[in-house]
Amino acid sequence: MRNLFKEFLALIPDPALQVGAVQSVSANVATVVLPGGGLLKARGGSPELVGRNVFVRDGVIEGLAPDLPTEIIEI
Known part of the structure; x- marks a missing residue:
């Protein structure tokens, strides 16, 4: 039996994982x-x-990222 809700969720892309440096923090x-x-x-x-x-x-914020050099590639 098909699960229409699971098929619908498969159409929605997962949010992208991004890396950045924390500049400031205010109120969490x-x-x-x-x-x-x-x-x-x-x-x-x-x-x-x-x-x-x-x-x-x-x-x-999911966690700390390693301090590695970053390479930006424009597409």
Whole structure:
């Protein structure tokens, strides 16, 4: 038997995982600078994350990202 709800969910793409550096934190909301220069707000920030690279998905910080060089490729 087909599950129409699961088929519908398969049509919706998963949110992208992004990497950026935390610029500032205010009231548990972090301002994250993306490699291209864009800014985004993400929940789950704490003061010790300022200056660190983090993984962000769907507006939530998922964890620390490694401090590796970033290469930007435009398509």
